[in-house]
Amino acid sequence: MAEETGSCGGGGGGCEAVKKRVDQSVAFHELFGFADPLDWLLMAAGSAGAVVHGAAMPVFFLLFGELINGFGKNQHSLRRMTDEVSKYSLYFVYLGLVVCASSYLEIACWMYTGERQVGALRRRYLEAVLRQDVGFFDTDARTGDVVFSVSTDTLLVQDAIGEKVGNFIHYLSTFLAGLVVGFVSAWRLALLSIAVIPGIAFAGGLYAYTLTGLTSKSRDSYANAGIIAEQAIAQVRTVYSYVGESKALNAYSEAIQNTLKLGYKAGMAKGLGIGCTYGIACMSWALVFWYAGVFIRNGQTDGGKAFTAIFSAIVGGLSLGQSFSNLGAFSKGKIAGYKLLEVIRQRPTIVQDPADGRCLDEVHGNIEFKEVAFSYPSRPDVMIFRDFSLFFPAGKTAAVVGGSGSGKSTVVALIERFYDPNQGQVLLDNVDIKTLQLKWLRDQIGLVNQEPALFATTILENILYGKPDATMAEVEAAATSANAHSFIALLPNGYHTQVGERGLQLSGGQKQRIAIARAMLKDPKILLLDEATSALDAGSENIVQEALDRLMVGRTTVVVAHRLSTIRCVDMIAVIQQGQVVETGTHDELLAKGSSGAYAALIRFQEMARNRDFRGPSTRKSRSSRLSNSLSTRSLSLRSGSLRNLSYSYSTGADGRIEMVSNADNDRKYPAPKGYFFKLLKLNAPEWPYTILGAIGSILSGFIGPTFAIVMSNMIEVFYFRDPNAMERKTREYVFIYIGTGLYAVVAYLVQHYFFSIMGENLTTRVRRMMLAAILRNDVGWFDQEENNSSLVAARLSTDAADVKSAIAERISVILQNMTSLLVSFVVGFIIEWRVAVLILVTFPLLVLANFAQTTG
Numbered sequence: 001m002a003e004e005t006g007s008c009g010g011g012g013g014g015c016e017a018v019k020k021r022v023d024q025s026v027a028f029h030e031l032f033g034f035a036d037p038l039d040w041l042l043m044a045a046g047s048a049g050a051v052v053h054g055a056a057m058p059v060f061f062l063l064f065g066e067l068i069n070g071f072g073k074n075q076h077s078l079r080r081m082t083d084e085v086s087k088y089s090l091y092f093v094y095l096g097l098v099v100c101a102s103s104y105l106e107i108a109c110w111m112y113t114g115e116r117q118v119g120a121l122r123r124r125y126l127e128a129v130l131r132q133d134v135g136f137f138d139t140d141a142r143t144g145d146v147v148f149s150v151s152t153d154t155l156l157v158q159d160a161i162g163e164k165v166g167n168f169i170h171y172l173s174t175f176l177a178g179l180v181v182g183f184v185s186a187w188r189l190a191l192l193s194i195a196v197i198p199g200i201a202f203a204g205g206l207y208a209y210t211l212t213g214l215t216s217k218s219r220d221s222y223a224n225a226g227i228i229a230e231q232a233i234a235q236v237r238t239v240y241s242y243v244g245e246s247k248a249l250n251a252y253s254e255a256i257q258n259t260l261k262l263g264y265k266a267g268m269a270k271g272l273g274i275g276c277t278y279g280i281a282c283m284s285w286a287l288v289f290w291y292a293g294v295f296i297r298n299g300q301t302d303g304g305k306a307f308t309a310i311f312s313a314i315v316g317g318l319s320l321g322q323s324f325s326n327l328g329a330f331s332k333g334k335i336a337g338y339k340l341l342e343v344i345r346q347r348p349t350i351v352q353d354p355a356d357g358r359c360l361d362e363v364h365g366n367i368e369f370k371e372v373a374f375s376y377p378s379r380p381d382v383m384i385f386r387d388f389s390l391f392f393p394a395g396k397t398a399a400v401v402g403g404s405g406s407g408k409s410t411v412v413a414l415i416e417r418f419y420d421p422n423q424g425q426v427l428l429d430n431v432d433i434k435t436l437q438l439k440w441l442r443d444q445i446g447l448v449n450q451e452p453a454l455f456a457t458t459i460l461e462n463i464l465y466g467k468p469d470a471t472m473a474e475v476e477a478a479a480t481s482a483n484a485h486s487f488i489a490l491l492p493n494g495y496h497t498q499v500g501e502r503g504l505q506l507s508g509g510q511k512q513r514i515a516i517a518r519a520m521l522k523d524p525k526i527l528l529l530d531e532a533t534s535a536l537d538a539g540s541e542n543i544v545q546e547a548l549d550r551l552m553v554g555r556t557t558v559v560v561a562h563r564l565s566t567i568r569c570v571d572m573i574a575v576i577q578q579g580q581v582v583e584t585g586t587h588d589e590l591l592a593k594g595s596s597g598a599y600a601a602l603i604r605f606q607e608m609a610r611n612r613d614f615r616g617p618s619t620r621k622s623r624s625s626r627l628s629n630s631l632s633t634r635s636l637s638l639r640s641g642s643l644r645n646l647s648y649s650y651s652t653g654a655d656g657r658i659e660m661v662s663n664a665d666n667d668r669k670y671p672a673p674k675g676y677f678f679k680l681l682k683l684n685a686p687e688w689p690y691t692i693l694g695a696i697g698s699i700l701s702g703f704i705g706p707t708f709a710i711v712m713s714n715m716i717e718v719f720y721f722r723d724p725n726a727m728e729r730k731t732r733e734y735v736f737i738y739i740g741t742g743l744y745a746v747v748a749y750l751v752q753h754y755f756f757s758i759m760g761e762n763l764t765t766r767v768r769r770m771m772l773a774a775i776l777r778n779d780v781g782w783f784d785q786e787e788n789n790s791s792l793v794a795a796r797l798s799t800d801a802a803d804v805k806s807a808i809a810e811r812i813s814v815i816l817q818n819m820t821s822l823l824v825s826f827v828v829g830f831i832i833e834w835r836v837a838v839l840i841l842v843t844f845p846l847l848v849l850a851n852f853a854q855t856t857g
Helices: 012-023 028-032 037-072 078-131 134-139 143-161 163-234 236-241 245-297 303-324 327-345 408-415 438-443 459-464 472-481 485-490 508-522 538-552 587-591 598-613 617-645 663-669 676-683 685-702 704-718 724-775 780-784 790-856
Strands: 367-375 383-392 397-402 423-428 445-448 526-530 556-560 572-577 580-585 648-652 658-662
Touching: 028 143, 028 327, 037 078, 037 163, 037 303, 078 143, 078 163, 078 327, 143 163, 143 327, 163 236, 163 245, 163 303, 163 327, 163 724, 163 790, 236 245, 236 780, 245 303, 245 704, 245 724, 367 408, 383 408, 383 580, 397 408, 397 598, 408 526, 408 556, 438 445, 445 508, 459 472, 459 508, 472 485, 472 508, 472 538, 508 538, 526 538, 572 587, 572 598, 580 587, 580 598, 587 598, 676 685, 676 724, 676 790, 685 704, 685 724, 685 790, 704 724, 704 790, 724 790
Parallel strands: 397 556, 397 572, 445 526, 526 556
Antiparallel strands: 367 383, 367 423, 572 580, 648 658
């Protein structure tokens, strides 16, 4: 692993090492390493279904070609025509049943096995992360990296080993079957059909490339505006205090103007891209059908085989391109899998295996550091301890003091065995803690930090981390001892109150008392207090210190102290300087050494710092008191408001556990209020002229599909003309119609997408401005609520406004196009043969229901 890391700061070699690590990936088959026998069975069944499902389309063209021949070659024998049509109609029924079964097998099996394998991968990854020692998070991974891997990397792996594999096999099967059917039917036409595919693919690829580039630029452009909005929301107190709402809104408005212009360009690129793709496709069909007429007139093939060869070859060739589109997902999955598997395979230096290590029959609580040398993994060249020795007697309270960076908190980290010393030993009752079972060791230790770690759940759940199987009576007793029960009882939901992310809904003193209650519930033999009161105001410190005094009784207690006034009554004080113990003794013993002593110097420096910060004791006290009271009152008011505004409902989950659901979250799941569509249309009033032009483009685009179908059906009819001259004349006529349709498609799609993009982008910009203005009109308490933190609100500003564009501009565009296409198709159908049109109309609802089920599923 060492050779994979590097820094760009030291020259080109470092940059290459970084690039190498980024580009590394696992072999594709390694992604399936968590599959069990059931998964392999599901993958085999899904692959078989994909092969059959993919081959069904060329088989359909083969049968349809024979059906066309049944019509065309038996025009003078109605009985023979009926027999042929009946036979192939029955074949279509059989094929439909096979497609239903195989497609279900393909999709269901691959999706299910993908979910199962990634579920196992997530579990193994989280187990591996939680198994790592603390040094892993100092050097190899940040918390954000772990969250990203669980939420994003695992989804990329799932995408690579789930439905995408079925899609790849499906389209590969269509390609191979299409080539076989096409070349068997009419190899010359099949070859020509394949030859026109690169032109269609090039047009589509160029469109996708251009649109992707513009979309990326637009995303980057809005990211700059998003930063302005998020900073304004995150620092809303500062914005409000300087009356800077208008300034923030104007800066945001200016930043999103560039996004608006890029949106116009993207609309034009989309219109030209889709139009050119359809245009080249129509011209390619014109070429293929021209040569099909030539081959038929020369007696080299017939109409049915020509149809089969053309469609099998073209659909097969395009399917190869569709199968390659899955390769990107496979590549991303391999890169994401490398990051996940690297952690899973990494063996921690501090092993947590329950079978590894022993447990002491009885714990007295004597702790000894014996000639310890230590440096942090992230800074191996900086030695924190050298030949460090210190003894903490059982049942006594000892304080560790020293200057910043002297190694005070490192003492706590080594006792907890977050790290192992480079040399020397840490002993518990004369036993090296390396030989003890890690879980058992940490069960004997209670830790209260300067900044208590609370989880985004209820107060009850946070306290229960100390003892998961504790009763409610035990929890309340621990909270009472920690001076926490009184304030918890006053909260609207009591112990079921959500504390918010990192305990945001509580004050510092309240959070600290909950952390102490958690430690009391654990009832540890050894207690570690790492500057537990240094971040609190004077009022909170007294309450918390009183709770800590109760907790320390009868335990070995190690106190890392910043405020020396809090440790005067401890049994022993150890002074650390530059990684070594320079003095030990009680408060009085250390002061008796005179002003030259290290402890006395620390006290003197603290007193000098206090005198420098405050000019007079009486003024200090009055100002501090007023400020503390003011802040406490405001803080309590804001938090209480936040807690009151958050209400919860209780329900029983599928597994029988009680689940608490925030009503604020439920509100977001409710349907949108009625009439919002027309309200948004009113916001688009300035763009109505563009909307009308876009609507005309959508209607024109709706004619393309029916026109293509009409020309193709007539073309097939021409293939069965007995007069070669009439066949040639009509073929030329329809070929020119195809070419004209291609040019028409370019104009229609350009008008549709360009003008609707103007409508949509302006609506998005307008909605974003209005949203930010509305957000900055809220009181400060609104921003304290868990669901209104700066990241979530900024994300809504980005995504919700973009969703409005999809819901209005894009929806109108698609609806107009599809409704026009549907209406024209049925009108033409009823004009040509109303009885067949009625029959199709009867089956149409089934197609709509099937499509709806697929979309919602």
